Amino acid sequence: MGLYTLAAARAELARLRPLLDELVAVRADTAELAAALAPGGPPTTLGGxxxxxxxxxxxxxxxxxxxxxxxxxKGLAPLLLDFPADLDGVPVLLCWLEGDPDLAWFHRADLGFAGRRRLP
Known part of the structure; x- marks a missing residue:
């Protein structure tokens, strides 16, 4: 896909929410199982x-x-999603971080997360 509009990015985020919720749960299970499999790792009821x-x-x-x-x-723990977009002629990434209630942030691609700002 090319660039997202803000509306399209928000719609895509809404579509992805069930997958993101599952991803968070599976991420936690995977980490717990990995810890249990390490030498001397704590036991888990999740399996082996x-x-x-x-x-x-x-x-x-x-x-x-x-x-x-x-x-x-861009990140798995916490989840960090970027949606390529254009904001007033400037290439940006619409940015969603796990825990954000909505897609309300952006940053220039060259600045990364450190340049994260609220959408106007």
Whole structure:
């Protein structure tokens, strides 16, 4: 996909919300299983190596699915999504961080997250 309008990016974020919620849950399970599999790791009721492999595979599937529409997944923990856009003739990335209630931030691509500002 090319550039997103703000409306299209918000619609895409709304469509992705169930996937993002699952991604957060699977991310936590994968981390817990990985810790349990480490030498001396704490026990977990989630399972063992087969469950970790399945969880890691599902995590990869979810990441791929999130990115299929042109969304850039910049961070996994916390989730950080960027939607390529144009704001008043300037190339920007509309930016959503896990926990944000809405898509309300942007930054120039060359500044990254440090240049994050509220949308006008």
């Amino acid at each position: 190596l087969p469950e970790w492999k399945a969880s890691a595979a599902r995590l990869d599937e979810l990441v791929t699915e999130v990115q299929q529409g042109g969304v850039q997944l």
